[in-house]
Amino acid sequence: MTFGSKCMQAGAAALLAAALTPALAADAPEDDRYSLSLGAYFVSRTNGTIRLDRTVGGIVTIGTSIDWERDLGGETSMTVPRLDGYFRFAPKHRMDFSWYKIDRGGLIVSQRGLDFGDVTFPPGSTLDSELNTETLKATYTYSFYRAPEIETSLSVGLHVTRMDASVRSSGGGLAESNSVTAPLPVFGFRLDYAFTPKWWMRSKYELFFLDSADEYQGALSDFTIAVEHHTFKHVGFGFGLNRSSLDIEVQDPDQRGAFSSVLNGLMLYVTVR
Template sequence: MKLKLFTGVAIVLAWSGGAVPWAWAESDPARAVPWETFSVTLGGMLSKTDSVFRVGSGLGVDVDFEKTLGLETKTTVFRAESGWRFTENRRHRLDASWFALHRDGSRTLGFQFDVEKPDGSITTISTGTEISSHLDVDIYELAYSYSFVQDDRLDLAVVGGLYVMPVDFGFSASGVTVAEGGLTFSAPLPVIGYRMDFAMTPKWFFRSGTQIFYVDYNGFVGSLSDIRAAFEYQATKNLGLGLGFDNFRVNFEGNGSGLPGSDLDGTIAFENRGLQFYAKYIF
């Protein structure tokens, strides 16, 4: 619903902007099209996160980090990005990005459940136990995109990228580690998708994009999706300000040895969504 609203507003503004004389060359003769050569973006995200995990692929139950273990639900996430159009026609572009989602929490357990530890042993967590937990995720991406449609209003590109995403999670009861784990990919995860930049007026832009990943290999099943949409205002020649919506979702299940570079034995899934705000320095 939120993405549909963003798209609808973009169309209305684009239509109204059509009444304004369109003259990129007149407003800035040095820039015949509105697509920057290089940019650095710094921003944050007021996000809501839902996450579930299970240690061990046999016995044990899925544990909700937020409801069961008291992990923070709403957080502010820092994000950094850069983009470089490295050819004269500005159709070829490289992007690099990073954002971190580090959370912890504590709670008195309201029910009893069993956890299968990595060595196969079963640990019972009793009702009333004091639980401390953490979930730390760092997400790095390097992407290449090619603009197969590009003019002074629209830049539409196909995207191919690589994600590296170390995940560390665990919880302890009464100071004794009960379950801990990690998900580390030494080999990057490939993603495909699209990117669209639409110049509604010489100063207002609508930017959106989607990237997806899926693999089912030797006992490891994983999926990833990143959906983004934002309005951006170019306040000055070198400064843009943006506000948008982002939804990032992952779901991984492994047996400890299914995918090279992954040691996950169990399941981990999380969704991070919320309002994104940023400042962009344009070269």
């Protein structure tokens, strides 16, 4: 199944949910003007590829698609801080945000030659590498149905990822690095449901697909499901699962390349509201 088909199915599911939700419902009291969740993001599995092309005199030479784990011996699990939250400025309108930063390192004796930007690393090189990504999401969320025990919403916003990659040959004097920031529009669907007054299930799915643009092409999907316990009046605790995938190709005249990443992780956090 193609990503485009997944996008169509997700959109159809969101429209169906909207159609099946009662059209008329009383707004819940404005007792959650804001929410701030801070915790740990335990990334249990991450992998991806990076590619940096070479451009000389307007002629582009496609670089090697470098597998982070296989070719660079990169880390595939780590624990990082994560921040999520929202501010509700009207009963059915709010702004959501998320932030996390993942720094990964790798060390390996290369088994094949790698073309990365203007540098070719020969087989047998001892490669020291870094791949750092910082993600910031900001979305406007509209709740088309909101009651004390359930809230269903649609969202639109920006998913901004900054990627810094570097590869160095120990003792060989070869080094290459690159940085790129990709702001991508995202669309999403969210469902929050209270099993009891204190136990809540929270889920959201965000996606983006762009196959033709001046500088960026790519696809993104991000799914989160979590359970929260409102232990105290303004403080609670939660845990959940997150899976995120990003494929992006950059066709800027000054730099060309591609980056893909898949993250699977567990979230543990404290929420204040």
